[in-house]
Each structure stands twice: as C-alpha cells, then as structure tokens.
Amino acid sequence: xRLIAVENYDELSEVAAGIVAEMIKMKPDSVIGxxxxxxxxxxxxxxVKLHKEQGLDFSGVKTFNIDEFCGVPKSDPRSFAFYMQExxxxxxxxxxxxxxxxxxxxxxYAEECKEYEKKIEQAGGFDLIVLGVGTNGHVGFNEPATSxxxxxxxxxxxxxxxxxxxxxxxxxxxxxxxxxxxGIGTILRAERTLLxxxxxxxxxxxxxxxxxxxxxPLLPVSFLHLSSNLTVIADKEAxxxxx
Amino acid sequence: xxxxxxxxSNLFTPYKVxxxxxxxxxxxxxxxxxxxxxxxxDEVVDFGDALVAPGFVEVHIHxxxxxxxxxxxxxxxxxxxxxxxxxxxxxFLPTTVPSTFGQLAEVLSLDLGMIDGSGARALGFHxxxxxxxxxxxxxxxxxxxxxxxxxxxxxxxxxxxxxxxxVAPELEGMADVIAMLTQRGVAVSLGHTGxxxxxxxxxxxAGAKSITHxxxxxxxxxxxxxxxxxxxxxxxxxxxxxxxxxxxxREVIRAVARLLSKRLxxxxxxxxxxxxxxxxxxxxxxxxxxxxxxxxxxxxGTLAGSTLTTDKGVRNLIEVGLLSIEEALICATVNPADLLxxxxxxxxxxxxxxxxxxxxxxxxxxxxTVRGGRIVYSRL
Numbered sequence: 016x017r018l019i020a021v022e023n024y025d026e027l028s029e030v031a032a033g034i035v036a037e038m039i040k041m042k043p044d045s046v047i048g049x050x051x052x053x054x055x056x057x058x059x060x061x062x063v064k065l066h067k068e069q070g071l072d073f074s075g076v077k078t079f080n081i082d083e084f085c086g087v088p089k090s091d092p093r094s095f096a097f098y099m100q101e102x103x104x105x106x107x108x109x110x111x112x113x114x115x116x117x118x119x120x121x122x123x124y125a126e127e128c129k130e131y132e133k134k135i136e137q138a139g140g141f142d143l144i145v146l147g148v149g150t151n152g153h154v155g156f157n158e159p160a161t162s163x164x165x166x167x168x169x170x171x172x173x174x175x176x177x178x179x180x181x182x183x184x185x186x187x188x189x190x191x192x193x194x195x196x197x198g199i200g201t202i203l204r205a206e207r208t209l210l211x212x213x214x215x216x217x218x219x220x221x222x223x224x225x226x227x228x229x230x231x232p233l234l235p236v237s238f239l240h241l242s243s244n245l246t247v248i249a250d251k252e253a254x255x256x257x258x
Numbered sequence: 259x260x261x262x263x264x265x266x267s268n269l270f271t272p273y274k275v276x277x278x279x280x281x282x283x284x285x286x287x288x289x290x291x292x293x294x295x296x297x298x299x300d301e302v303v304d305f306g307d308a309l310v311a312p313g314f315v316e317v318h319i320h321x322x323x324x325x326x327x328x329x330x331x332x333x334x335x336x337x338x339x340x341x342x343x344x345x346x347x348x349x350f351l352p353t354t355v356p357s358t359f360g361q362l363a364e365v366l367s368l369d370l371g372m373i374d375g376s377g378a379r380a381l382g383f384h385x386x387x388x389x390x391x392x393x394x395x396x397x398x399x400x401x402x403x404x405x406x407x408x409x410x411x412x413x414x415x416x417x418x419x420x421x422x423x424x425v426a427p428e429l430e431g432m433a434d435v436i437a438m439l440t441q442r443g444v445a446v447s448l449g450h451t452g453x454x455x456x457x458x459x460x461x462x463x464a465g466a467k468s469i470t471h472x473x474x475x476x477x478x479x480x481x482x483x484x485x486x487x488x489x490x491x492x493x494x495x496x497x498x499x500x501x502x503x504x505x506x507x508r509e510v511i512r513a514v515a516r517l518l519s520k521r522l523x524x525x526x527x528x529x530x531x532x533x534x535x536x537x538x539x540x541x542x543x544x545x546x547x548x549x550x551x552x553x554x555x556x557x558x559g560t561l562a563g564s565t566l567t568t569d570k571g572v573r574n575l576i577e578v579g580l581l582s583i584e585e586a587l588i589c590a591t592v593n594p595a596d597l598l599x600x601x602x603x604x605x606x607x608x609x610x611x612x613x614x615x616x617x618x619x620x621x622x623x624x625x626x627t628v629r630g631g632r633i634v635y636s637r638l
Contacts, residue, residue: 226609
C-alpha cells in the first residue's frame with residue numbers, strides 16, 4: 016500500500032486528479048471505476064479543469080460508476096447518474112456510450128446486476144478504480160455484514176448510511192432503501208486502486224483500516240488490503256494527526 | 259496500569275503539542291498520553307524541557323562504526339544498531355549493495371529478530387540494486403549489476419525480510435519486477451536511473467513509491483526532458499534525500515526542503531566510515547573508499563555513500579534547509595514510516611512502539627534514546 020498524506024481536502028482533490036490524469040495520459044483508452052459522494056467532488060472539479068485548460072482527453076476513456084440508488088430515475092437529483100452529469104460528465108469529452116452506471120430503475124434488478132458485471136468484463140476490467148470510504152467502512156455500497164457478495168448485487172442500505180445521505184437529501188425518508196453496487200470482488204479485480212479519505216469523520220475508520228492489517232466483512236474497506244496496487248490519499252483530519 | 263512513565267514539557271508526536279505531557283508505556287508500547295500527573299507511586303522518567311520526539315526511522319544505511327551490512331554477520335548488525343541509537347535512530351533498514359546472488363542470499367538470511375534490543379530495530383532490508391542502470395551506478399560495483407529477473411528476485415525475497423528495493427525503471431523487464439514487488443508489499447524506490455519522465459510516471463502508476471537519494475546518481479533535470487527528477491516534482495513520490503551538504507550544495511538542500519518537505523525522507527546512505535573520524539580508508543562493495551573532510555569517495559572521485567548521521571541530518575534540514583523543528587522531525591519519522599506503510603513507528607501515539615529520541619532543546623543533540631520503553635542510550 017502507498018499512503019499519501021496531504022494537508023487538506025483541496026490538496027487531496029488535486030493529487031487524486033493528477034493520478035487519474037497520468038493514468039489517462041499513459042493509457043488513453045483506460046477503463047476507470049468512479050465513485051460519487053462528498054469526497055470525490057473536488058477531484059472531479061480538478062479533472063474538469065485539466066480537460067478545459069490542458070486538454071486532458073477523455074474521448075477514449077471508459078468509465079463505470081460503482082453504485083446507484085434503486086428506484087431513483089437518472090433525472091432525479093438524488094441519483095448518482097445526475098451527480099455524475101452535474102459534476103463531471105457534461106463538462107468533459109467522455110463519449111456517452113463510454114459512461115456506465117447501474118440503472119436504478121431497471122425492471123429486473125438481478126438481470127441489471129449481471130449485465131453490469133458483464134459490461135465491465137467486456138471492457139477488459141479496470142485499469143484504475145477510485146473509491147471513497149463510509150464512516151462505517153463501506154466501499155461502494157458494500158455495507159458491513161457477516162458476509163459480502165463477490166459481484167455486482169442489490170444491497171439494503173444501513174441506517175447509518177441512510178442517515179448520512181439524509182443530511183444531503185433533506186431527510187432520511189428521502190433516501191432509498193436499496194442500491195445496486197459492485198461487489199468486493201468486482202472492485203478487487205482492478206489493476207490499480209485509489210482510496211480517498213477526507214475529514215475528521217473518517218478518522219476512526221481510517222485508523223481501523225490502517226492500523227489493523229486484517230480483513231473482515233464487518234469493515235468492508237479492509238478488503239482493500241488485498242489489492243495488488245493500492246494508493247490511499249488521506250488528509251490530516253482523516254488520519255487524525257494529533258494526539 | 260502503565261508500568262513506566264516519561265515526562266516532557268516539549269513533546270513532538272512529531273507534531274508539536276503544547277504543554278506538559280506524560281507518556282505511559284506498557285509492554286514496550288505507548289499505552290497512554292495524558293496531561294495528568296501519574297500516581298505518586300509510579301516511576302516517572304522526567305526529561306524536563308528536553309524535546310521528546312519519535313525515534314528516527316532510517317531507510318538507507320550500509321554500515322557504520324567500522325561495520326558493513328554486507329559482512330552479513332550478527333556482530334556487524336548489532337554494532338550498527340547500537341551506533342544508530344546514539345544518533346536517535348530506533349528503526350532502520352540495513353541496506354545492501356549489489357553483489358553475487360550467493361552473498362546477497364547470505365546477508366538476507368540473517369535473522370533480524372536476533373539483533374539485540376540495545377540497538378535500533380531492523381525492520382527489514384533495503385536492496386539497493388542489483389537492477390539499476392550501469393550508466394548511473396555511482397559507487398555501486400559495476401560487475402554486480404544485473405538485468406531484471408523476477409525469478410531470481412523472488413528467490414532473494416524468500417531468503418529474508420525485504421522492505422524496499424531500489425530499481426531503475428528503464429531496464430527491460432522492470433515493469434514485471436515493479437508489479438511483483440508492489441503486490442508483495444515491498445516498497446519500490448527509483449534510483450541509479452536515467453529514466454525519462456514518462457517511464458518514471460509509469461513506474462509510479464505501477465506502484466513505485468519513492469526516489470532513492472534524490473538528485474544523486476540519476477539523469478540531471480533538463481527543462482525539456484526532466485526525467486525522474488521532474489516526475490518527483492509533479493507526482494506524490496516520497497523523496498529520499500541526503501542533507502549532508504556534500505551530496506548536494508547547501509542551496510539545493512534549502513530548495514529541496516522548501517519544495518518537498520512534506521514528502522521528504524531524510525536518509526544518510528551512511529557507510530562503515532560513519533562515526534569513525536573525518537579521514538580514513540574503508541571499503542564499500544569490495545571497492546576502496548577514501549574519506550576526507552567527511553566526504554567518502556572512490557579513487558575516481560565518485561561519492562560513495564556518506565558519513566552523515568540522522569541527528570546531524572535533522573539539524574541540517576533546520577539550519578541549512580530552513581525547516582521548522584516540526585517539519586524536519588517529520589522527514590525523519592512519519593515520512594519514512596509512511597513510505598514503508600508502518601503505523602507503529604515514526605509517531606508517538608497510543609499503540610505505537612515506545613521509541614523516543616530526546617534532544618537538547620537548544621543544540622538538538624541527542625541526549626537520550628528510548629527503544630520499546632527502555633533507555634538504550636543516555637548522556638543525561
């Protein structure tokens with residue numbers, strides 16, 4: 016594992032975007048897994064800036080989002096599809112056909128999960144996957160549990176996660192009960208993994224993850240210890256750099 | 259209840275924290291950090307207003323005090339480890355130079371756990387080469403340099419604990435070696451290299467974490483062909499640097515400290531001549547080395563490691579590099595620990611090893627070193 020400790024959120028965003036950009040420059044047809052949430056917003060802003068100011072070219076890139084809420088259409092501001100358009104996709108030259116995200120309003124969710132997994136497979140797997148981590152240790156929507164599915168699947172969201180999103184969506188009731196998420200196996204097959212953690216709310220989970228080199232489904236992020244090439248970018252607050 | 263306490267009014271974790279602190283130690287680890295006085299019955303070692311910081315972590319050292327890591331003996335390792343605690347180092351990576359497979363295998367098979375507890379702890383070996391570029395060999399023995407070979411390297415890694423390997427990414431087949439080392443959790447550092455910027459970036463994406471003795475034994479920076487040095491400026495590589503004023507000019511120490519202190523890793527690259535006086539004859543990898551005014555050189559004038567000590571390096575980063583005490587300490591503690599991915603050394607926090615260096619608050623000379631809660635060196 017490579018740990019990059021940065022001063023603050025802005026530096027985290029810039030460093031993360033820089034690594035994604037180098038990946039794309041090295042391999043213009045990179046397949047990249049992408050997260051949503053609070054943490055990666057700054058990274059997307061920097062990537063948009065690199066596209067506009069330095070011509071970073073996304074025309075050959077394929078992206079796959081890690082998760083999406085169930086029952087929320089992509090026109091709904093709560094959906095991750097909406098988020099991705101707003102913060103990233105509409106500002107760059109990614110081809111619409113190369114942008115992938117689970118369909119939260121699919122008629123048959125089980126079928127959608129299978130299809131999504133197959134699309135990733137057909138694209139050749141991830142050259143790079145970017146991840147955030149939840150305060151409870153979730154990655155994607157792989158919530159702490161006694162066992163974790165390997166592949167893309169439907170998941171019931173934990174109360175903690177729903178409350179956290181409730182703060183963004185007005186109330187907990189506005190947060191869907193279920194989501195589609197890549198499995199830990201889908202995530203671990205990436206050739207390179209980039210984990211982002213920012214803010215003091217992540218310090219407990221990061222301490223557990225960094226200090227205890229053990230794997231447990233009760234802390235899904237711990238499975239990233241099995242990544243073949245993991246880079247963690249964390250700011251001082253997330254690393255709890257004080258007494 | 260903690261078994262022993264250390265008190266200071268000048269604590270750096272290595273981040274400066276104000277006021278008076280008591281560090282409780284149990285079973286060799288920090289079990290408590292508190293401002294409250296321990297019970298009167300508890301034993302307290304009082305360091306007064308001396309500066310207490312995490313013990314230094316040194317990732318690049320070939321020898322000291324007349325002893326060479328390549329001798330492969332426990333005696334040499336013990337002597338080097340004891341020399342190091344006198345200079346505030348409590349964890350280190352004994353560093354090899356390229357040699358025959360047989361000799362490297364013999365050195366690596368030394369059980370580091372056998373090193374006695376009165377010196378610094380050896381965390382694992384750092385292999386400097388043999389997969390480096392002969393054009394940038396510096397003082398490494400040319401005849402021992404080799405082409406990358408995953409099978410041979412795997413066999414070497416099987417001989418003992420290896421924590422870091424210095425490689426030149428431009429050698430054919432190196433991509434596989436970097437990927438294999440990264441997967442095995444061994445830190446890859448780029449050095450003795452003429453790699454282009456692009457190759458260095460590719461190595462970064464493959465998992466390479468740091469640059470070995472930044473600026474020395476690598477292609478010089480050109481503004482249209484910036485090489486590994488350019489990559490180290492643009493990407494978050496850890497930058498290992500020898501701040502002795504001999505490997506670079508003093509102006510460059512200042513520039514590097516200013517630009518890169520947040521990911522600077524202080525190294526000494528010391529050889530057996532360290533701690534042996536300013537003028538002498540020693541050897542490195544079977545080659546004659548002459549030390550004059552503290553500078554170690556081969557007969558052709560090539561620099562051959564250093565006689566720097568880590569505590570002196572910290573002072574140089576402050577006096578010449580113009581870093582604050584806190585910034586300089588970070589370069590010798592947290593940064594090398596993070597480079598290695600180890601949480602339990604390089605910081606003073608609950609759960610970390612009770613490894614401390616105690617520095618005079620004015621001169622920043624080492625006055626005491628604590629390893630695992632035990633005083634292993636003291637001038638008090």
